[in-house]
Amino acid sequence: MERKLIESCLEGLPAGPLRYFQKIDSTNAEALRWLEDGAPDFSLVIAEEQTAGRGRKDRKWYTPPNCALAFSLILRSPLTSATREHPSAVFTRLTALGALAVSSALRDGFDLPVQIKWPNDLLVSRRKIAGVLAESTWSGEHLAAAVIGIGINVAPLSIQNQQEFDAPATCVEYEVNRIVSRPELLHQVLTSIFEWNKQIFNDTFLETWNERLLYREEWVHLIPEADGPTQPPLEAYIIGLEQDGALKIRLKDGRIKTVYSSNYRIAAGFQCKAGSEVL
Numbered sequence: 357m358e359r360k361l362i363e364s365c366l367e368g369l370p371a372g373p374l375r376y377f378q379k380i381d382s383t384n385a386e387a388l389r390w391l392e393d394g395a396p397d398f399s400l401v402i403a404e405e406q407t408a409g410r411g412r413k414d415r416k417w418y419t420p421p422n423c424a425l426a427f428s429l430i431l432r433s434p435l436t437s438a439t440r441e442h443p444s445a446v447f448t449r450l451t452a453l454g455a456l457a458v459s460s461a462l463r464d465g466f467d468l469p470v471q472i473k474w475p476n477d478l479l480v481s482r483r484k485i486a487g488v489l490a491e492s493t494w495s496g497e498h499l500a501a502a503v504i505g506i507g508i509n510v511a512p513l514s515i516q517n518q519q520e521f522d523a524p525a526t527c528v529e530y531e532v533n534r535i536v537s538r539p540e541l542l543h544q545v546l547t548s549i550f551e552w553n554k555q556i557f558n559d560t561f562l563e564t565w566n567e568r569l570l571y572r573e574e575w576v577h578l579i580p581e582a583d584g585p586t587q588p589p590l591e592a593y594i595i596g597l598e599q600d601g602a603l604k605i606r607l608k609d610g611r612i613k614t615v616y617s618s619n620y621r622i623a624a625g626f627q628c629k630a631g632s633e634v635l
C-alpha cells in the first residue's frame with residue numbers, strides 16, 4: 357500500500373493523523389508511544405509488516421510484509437465520559453468494538469459468515485482470519501485512552517507460517533477466492549469502527565455481539581490463563597454474554613458461572629459434545 361493510497365481511503369472518515377510504516381515492532385506499541393506524546397483522538401498507526409506484533413497475554417501475532425492489515429486506532433474523548441457511566445464494561449467493549457467492526461466489514465463487504473470467538477478472535481468456518489488487541493492507559497481509576505489494534509490476514513502469504521499458530525488460520529483471499537484490495541478493506545473496517553463506536557453502550561451492540569458469538573449454546577473447554585489465578589480448566593456450555601462482556605456458562609453439574617477473559621480463554625480448535633465427548 358502506498359501512503360497516498362491510504363490517505364485517500366481515509367477521506368470522509370473522522371480519522372485523526374496517520375503514522376505509516378513499512379516495518380515496525382508493533383502498531384499497538386507505537387500507538388502507546390504516540391499517546392505519551394499527546395496523539396489526538398482517532399490517530400491511526402498502520403504498518404506493512406510487524407516484527408513484534410502481539411496478541412493477548414504477550415502471545416505473538418504474525419504480520420509478514422505486504423499481505424495483511426495491521427493497524428491501531430487511538431480512542432480518547434468518547435471514553436472519558438463513557439467510563440464514568442460504565443467503568444467495568446468499557447474495556448471489554450473496546451475489544452468487541454474491533455471484533456464487531458471487522459466482522460461487519462467482512463460480512464457486509466464480502467459475504468463472509470464471520471463469527472467472534474470470545475473475547476477477541478474472528479473466525480470463518482472455525483479458522484482464524486483476524487484478531488483484536490485492545491490496550492489502554494489509565495489515569496487513576498479512569499480510562500484515559502485506548503488503542504484498538506487489529507490484524508487481518510488478507511493474502512495467503514499472511515498465513516504462510518501457520519504451523520506456528522495454536523489454531524487453524526485462514527485469510528480473506530482464500531475465503532472469497534479472489535484478490536482483495538487492502539486499502540479498500542481498511543476503509544471498510546474503519547468505517548465500521550466509527551459506526552459501532554457510536555453504539556458502544558447500546559443494546560444493539562451487545563445483541564449483535566451475542567448473535568455472532570462462536571460456540572454459543574455449545575460445549576467448550578475453558579483454559580485458565582497462565583497469569584490469572586490458579587484455577588482448573590472447565591468444561592462449559594456457553595449461554596451467552598453478560599452486560600459487561602463476560603461469558604455466562606453452565607457447568608456439567610448445572611451450576612451457572614460467569615468467567616472473565618483475564619482469567620480464561622476458550623481452547624482452540626475443538627469442542628466437547630454434551631459436556632464430555634471431545635470431537
Ligand code: BT5
Binds near residue numbers: 412413418509515
Ligand atoms: C490476537 O491475540 O488474536 C490479537 C491479535 C492482534 C494483532 C494486531 S495487529 C495490529 C496490532 N498491533 C499489534 O502488535 N497487535 C495488534 P490472541 O487471541 O492472543 O491470539 C494470538 C495467537 O494467534 C498466537 O498465539 C498464534 O497462535 C495465533 N496467530 C498469530 N498470528 C496469527 C495470524 N496471522 N493468523 C492467525 N493466527 C495467528
